Amino acid sequence: MNSFTEENYLKAIYKLLEGNHGPVTTNALAEALLTRAASVTDMLKKLSGKKLIHYRRYYGVSLTAAGRKVAVNVIRKHRLWELFLVEKLHFRWDEVHEIAEQLEHIISEELTYRLDRFLGYPKFDPHGDPIPDRNGRIVQPRVFLLSEMERKSYCVISGVADHSPAFLHFLDKTGLGPGDELKVEDIIEYDRSMQLVLGRKKKIHLSYEAAKNILVRKK
Amino acid sequence: MNSFTEENYLKAIYKLLEGNHGPVTTNALAEALLTRAASVTDMLKKLSGKKLIHYRRYYGVSLTAAGRKVAVNVIRKHRLWELFLVEKLHFRWDEVHEIAEQLEHIISEELTYRLDRFLGYPKFDPHGDPIPDRNGRIVQPRVFLLSEMERKSYCVISGVADHSPAFLHFLDKTGLGPGDELKVEDIIEYDRSMQLVLGRKKKIHLSYEAAKNILVRKK
DNA sequence: ATCATTTTTTAGATGGGTCTAAATTTTTAT
DNA sequence: ATAAAAATTTAGACCCATCTAAAAAATGAT
Numbered sequence: 001m002n003s004f005t006e007e008n009y010l011k012a013i014y015k016l017l018e019g020n021h022g023p024v025t026t027n028a029l030a031e032a033l034l035t036r037a038a039s040v041t042d043m044l045k046k047l048s049g050k051k052l053i054h055y056r057r058y059y060g061v062s063l064t065a066a067g068r069k070v071a072v073n074v075i076r077k078h079r080l081w082e083l084f085l086v087e088k089l090h091f092r093w094d095e096v097h098e099i100a101e102q103l104e105h106i107i108s109e110e111l112t113y114r115l116d117r118f119l120g121y122p123k124f125d126p127h128g129d130p131i132p133d134r135n136g137r138i139v140q141p142r143v144f145l146l147s148e149m150e151r152k153s154y155c156v157i158s159g160v161a162d163h164s165p166a167f168l169h170f171l172d173k174t175g176l177g178p179g180d181e182l183k184v185e186d187i188i189e190y191d192r193s194m195q196l197v198l199g200r201k202k203k204i205h206l207s208y209e210a211a212k213n214i215l216v217r218k219k
Numbered sequence: 220m221n222s223f224t225e226e227n228y229l230k231a232i233y234k235l236l237e238g239n240h241g242p243v244t245t246n247a248l249a250e251a252l253l254t255r256a257a258s259v260t261d262m263l264k265k266l267s268g269k270k271l272i273h274y275r276r277y278y279g280v281s282l283t284a285a286g287r288k289v290a291v292n293v294i295r296k297h298r299l300w301e302l303f304l305v306e307k308l309h310f311r312w313d314e315v316h317e318i319a320e321q322l323e324h325i326i327s328e329e330l331t332y333r334l335d336r337f338l339g340y341p342k343f344d345p346h347g348d349p350i351p352d353r354n355g356r357i358v359q360p361r362v363f364l365l366s367e368m369e370r371k372s373y374c375v376i377s378g379v380a381d382h383s384p385a386f387l388h389f390l391d392k393t394g395l396g397p398g399d400e401l402k403v404e405d406i407i408e409y410d411r412s413m414q415l416v417l418g419r420k421k422k423i424h425l426s427y428e429a430a431k432n433i434l435v436r437k438k
Numbered sequence: 439a440t441c442a443t444t445t446t447t448t449a450g451a452t453g454g455g456t457c458t459a460a461a462t463t464t465t466t467a468t
Numbered sequence: 469a470t471a472a473a474a475a476t477t478t479a480g481a482c483c484c485a486t487c488t489a490a491a492a493a494a495t496g497a498t
Contacts (some may be wrong), residue, residue: 005455026476039456041477046454058463058476089333099327106321114308224485245446258486260447265484277446277493441497448491454484462477468470 002052004105007074008033009043010052013063014071023060069136073112076132078104079125080115086126087119093126093177094168128158128178128215144218147192147211149184154219156181162213171214174204182216221271223324226293227252228262229271232282233290242279288355292331295351297323298344299334305345306338312345312396313387347377347397347434363437366411366430368403373438375400381432390433393423401435 002010012032016024026044030037048055052067063071081103085096113134116122123139125131132138143158157180160167171177175198185203186195192208221229231251235243245263249256267274271286282290300322304315332353335341342358344350351357362377376399379386390396394417404422405414411427 003454027474035455036457037476038458038478042455085330089330089337091329091333095329099325099330102325102327103322106318108318108321110310110314111304111308111318114310118308222484246444254485255487256446257448257488261485439498442495443497444493444495446491446493449489450487451489452485452487454486455482456484457482458480460477460479463475465472465474467472 002050002070005043006047006050006052007070007105009040009047010063010067010071011074011078013053013061014068014075017062023054023056023062025060029061072132072136072138074104076134076136077106077112079129079131080112080119080122082125082127083119083122083131084115092172094165094172096126124158124179126178127160128156128217141217143215145212146182146194146206146214146216147208149216149218151184151187153184154181155184155216156219157214158217159215160213161215167210167213170210174206174210175202176204176214181219221269221289224262225266225269225271226289226324228259228266229282229286229290230293230297232272232280233287233294236281242273242275242281244279248280291351291355291357293323295353295355296325296331298348298350299331299338299341301344301346302338302341302350303334311391313384313391315345343377343398345397346379347375347436360436362434364431365401365413365425365433365435366427368435368437370403370406372403373400374403374435375438376433377436378434379432380434386429386432389429393425393429394421395423395433400438 009029012029013024016028016032020028026037026040029040029044033040044053044055044061047053047067051064052070053061053063055061078100081100082093082096085091085099086093091099116134121133122131130139130141141158144155145161146155146157149155157176157178159178160171180198183197184194185197187193188195192211194206194208194211196204196206198204228248231248232243235247235251239247245256245259248259248263252259263272263274263280266272266286270283271289272280272282274280297319300319301312301315304310304318305312310318335353340352341350349358349360360377363374364380365374365376368374376395376397378397379390399417402416403413404416406412407414411430413425413427413430415423415425417423
C-alpha cells in the first residue's frame, strides 16, 4: 500500500513528465509539492526501492509502469470526485480542487467504479481534463487556444491556461466555464477580439487577451 | 487541525463513554483501537494538551466539550457517507463501514453540509444509527429488542445487537435490514418465536434467538 | 494489611516524512 | 579548462505515532 504522500509524489511526477520531455528534476518536484529538495531526494529513494520510479542520482526521475498505474488511478479518482462535487453537490468548478485532493486518496476499487457508474462513465472532469477509465486509458483530445479558432467554428471550453483566481473569477462573471459550447461568430481584425455565442443564445464579446487563456476542444 | 489518528481516538472515547458510565480506561481504548496501552497513554497526553479530553493518570479519560464536538462531527460524517454509499451507489449496508472509516476524515464543512442536503437531511444511517445534525444534536430514539415487542405492535428495524458477519448474513438472507418496517403479527408461546409482516406483504417467521439480536424503534 | 496481580505509565527505540546545513556533483561562464 | 554558480545529495536532527521492556500505581485476595 502507498501513503498519501507517496501517491502525491507519483501524481506530481506524472504531471511534470507530461509537460517537460525528459526526466523530472528534484527541484521541479520540490516546487510542485511545496517542499524541500532534500525531502524530495529522500522520497525518491523510497519510491525507487518500491520500483515505482526510475531514479538516477543527479539526473532525474521517471515512472515505471507500476508507478504510472498508481498515478493515473489517483488522477482518475481526483477527477471523478471533482465531477461528483460539481454535478451532484453543486459546488462551483473552481471550488472543488482542495476537497478532491483529499478524496483522491480514498482506497476502494469498488467505490471508484461505482462512483464512475453513478456519474455515467464521464470522459471529462469539470475543468475539462480527461478522466482515465478503469484500465488507465485516457482520451487525450487535441486542445487549442480559443484565440486560435477560426470564424464560424464550434468548440467546447475544456480548461484554462491561466489558473489565477483573478482569471477564474473573470470567467465566472462573464458566464463562461468548462463544458460550455461556443460558436465563434466573428473575429474583429482591429484588436483580434471575438464575438461568441454561448450555447444557442447568449452573445459574448471577449478580448484576445482573455481568449488566449481559454482552452477548447474542436466540435 | 486534528490528525486522522486523533479523530479516531476521540471517536473511540465517545463511543466507549456511551456504553460504560464513568471514565474510559486506557486498556479499553487500546483494545478498541487495536493498539497498545503505551501508545494510548502517549496519545492521551497529547489530546489532553490540546484540551480535547479530561485525563487523570491511572484513572481514566472523558471528553471536553471541544473533544465531544470533534467526535460527533466525525460520527456525523461517517454516517452521512455510509448512507450515501448505500442509497446512491447501491452498496449493501454491510459493505460500507470500511470505506466510511476513510471518508469520515475528509475536511470540509461545506462538503458535509452539501452531502447532508443531497441526502435529504436524513436522521438515520443504513445501520439505523442516528445522524447528528450540523449543530451536533442527535435524535436518540428509544431502542428496543424486537424480542420485547408486543403482539400487533409496529416497529422499524434500527440496528443489530450482534454484529457478527454470520448474523448479518443471516439477516440478509431472511430479507431483513435496517429501515424495514415490521408488524408483530403473532408470538408463539411455545418457543417465543415471532410471526412478522415485513412492509405490507412479506410474512416472516423468526426465532426468539434471532429477535433478541435485532434492535427496533417503536412506531 | 500485605503481597501478588493487573493496569497504567515511563523510558527508550523505530519508521515515516520533514527540515537545515554541509558536502558533492553537474552546469555554466569566461 | 577551470572557477563560480546551481542543482542535488548526504548528514544529522525533529515531530508523529507506534512499539517493547521495565517501572510505578492501583486493585484484589487472603
